[in-house]
Amino acid sequence: MFLQVLYEGLTMGTIYALLAMGIALVWGVMNILSFSQGEFMMVAMYITFFINLATGWDPLAAMPIVIVTMFLFGILIYRTIIARALKGPVLSQRLVTFALGMVLTNGMILLAGGQTKSVPDKLISGTISLGSVAISKEKMVLVVTSIVVTGLLFWFMNRTKMGKAIRATSQDKEAAGLVGINTQTAYMIAFGISAAIAGAGGCAMTYSYYFMPNIGTNFMIFGFIAVCLGGFGSIGGAFIGGMIMGIIDLFTGTYLSVSYKYMAVSVIFLLIVTFKPKGLFGR
């Protein structure tokens, strides 16, 4: 039982982690609290769904397309909306992403209806039994995707020129500009990558979850909390924060009460920021 819950908790954690890393990237680089990250995931789910509907492709096969599409979608949003919002006050930036989320959710309701959807006939399905633990292969897809995405993200941020430029920009925009980094491009790419992460996450989630247009809003606050737990702006911290969230979520849900599990997450978060205002791993 314990191991089973731990496994489910880690699976749940990978979802939070994927969400949180996207939020943390945007927060760290351009100091925007992005309310639309959950909606980006939702859009990715529907893209996967439509690809499957039109061509019958499995979500796994569609994933590269979804990621690229979401990356371009992110760039588009950045060019049309975010770049402009960045010139305004911080609060406007936050509200713009909230309004964007509202537009995406309701746009999707108009486009695809408000009913729940799912992708049928997955390539990988069934369970593996490991002693007392039943491992669902569908959820394994999610876990593997999350690990691969996190790995790629770390590689990108630490090893590539663009990644280093983004990190430099997030630390000190002016200094980065002085040493010849095009901060506008760095912002744009960072926003695109954040959308691409949502793309990978959303695509993988269709493997084991139903979804509807307003799925993003339910997640939002927990994505934020995960980011805060890890200490803002740090991607590694966001990943760990997400995993912790998943484990708290499942353990309180299983051993205490399902109805109070989100409250447990919120209360633990509030206690942490009360006593450690910069997050668990914040400096």
Next chain:
Amino acid sequence: MRLKSVLASEKGFVRQVVIVMVILALIPAISRGEFFVSTLCLSVIWAIMGIGWNVIGGYAGQVSNGHAMFFAVGAYVGAWGLKAFHMTPWITMWIGAALCMLLAFIVGWPLLRLRGHYFAISTMAIVECVRIICTNWDLIGGATGVSFFEKEMSPFYTLQFQNRVPFYYICLAFMLAFIIISRVIQQSKFGYYCRAIKANQDSAESAGVNSTSYKRWAYMISAAIVGIGGALYAQYIQYIDPVSLLPLSNSMLIVLIVVMGGIGTIWGPVLGAFIMTFINQYARALFNQLSGLNLFIYGVLCLIIVLFLPKGLISIFTNDKVKGVFKKNKESGKEAE
């Protein structure tokens, strides 16, 4: 004597109040249609909440994303006061407001030390807790909520009107009171200190501002006003449940209304509330067969206003640049761009 000198120095504000109130008081003369008057009531209630949020979010610059909590507390106290104890909302709304202040005091103690996004996220987390408590606490109605329509008593006792025109005027009176309070705050030491905290907290501290105390008071006053708004809303809708009172979007809509109207201004919340409520209500009625379209339109409008008018719709009236352009136009048409 003193009142006279205050009125003299506040000539501009008094004139604005008179103009706006006369216009708002005369609006029901245009149409007494049920839907129209309901929308008016709702606009005024949102305006009250906007004015309340503006005290902490606009003046003191602490952007709370969790004011739905105070809205709900006000609504629940009003609802249960009437349903269980037959107490008139005229009394219970003050109990609700006091409870909101107490809650703000307790919650503000750890939260107001946080800055920026952390404060916003923490306020969201608190509302999430309140939402879950309300959903699971069967004593106060649980997930199904409370229905408390009272036919037996006088509508002036219950504030539940069949014809909502009197209710509109009652709400309007409250709004007027809060507008005046908002102005007094803005023009007082308290308001200056709040603005100083918003501009630069460390700098304000070294100029002698006890930021913790001022933020806490701003938060409490803000909570109380929003609580009254919630009490009025409860009697307006006569049915409340956690799903309609406590979603994240409610907290965000209060913020949106103020920002779209004009954050930190007296009339911004009122303007924002009226315009956005009317758009939302009529879009919903107009496109009721196309679910999602009303909020889609609402979202697009928010995007446009927030992006292109960062100081809100009110800046159309107050912006010197705009005024300047008009003046220039009058003086010499060529000079204008």
Next chain:
Amino acid sequence: MALLEIKNATKAFGGLKANEDVTFDVEAGSIVGVVGPNGAGKTTLFNSISRTHDLTSGQIIFDGKDITKYKAYQACAHGMGRTYQIPQALEDMTVLENITVGALLKHSKVFDAMEKAKEVSEFCGLTELNGKLASGLNVMQKKRLEIARALAGEPKILLLDETMAGLNGVERDEAIELIRRINKSGVTILMIEHVMKVVMSVSDKVVVIVSGKKLMEGSPEEVTTHPEVINAYLGGGHNAGR
């Protein structure tokens, strides 16, 4: 009796000691300059005195009261005004409103505070800028504004953090003149300055800080001729955080 007494002030950030065992007095009515190379810990000392952060150990006595545990706003209320090295104006407020915030400390009616602010603004030569937003000022004007805001609170002592940095010759002379006038009006002044010359010309006493420790104190003449001071400035390699 001294107006301000710093006793064995030590401030550590983690393991790094930015100030160690600094002791000196500021006599009422005097101008005292604190000098030292970049990174000597002058601003840290200032922040400790103005109560922006807590001392690790030591004591600060101001006007007969032990203010070691005070918060910044309490220190201000007790008669301590300060400016920042990088000006921290209240950007969204006008010049007059900025000064009014300072004046509200002693005048709780906004009308009275604003009258006081107008006076101070004139004293500091800012009257023409009264209606302008602080965000639209240049650095020199912002520094003046900070002085004005601090003065509006009618402080007993004014702490000036690098008021002269970045000013040209004429502006510097104006600033020196302003400091003298403030001092004449009865306000004690404690100033940090990187530019030795300026401090020497106005100060009654100079305290030299190197690597977080007090090297010496004395009259400007004594300090400038002291071999260790010359060495510290020319060597300049002792860095101990800020």
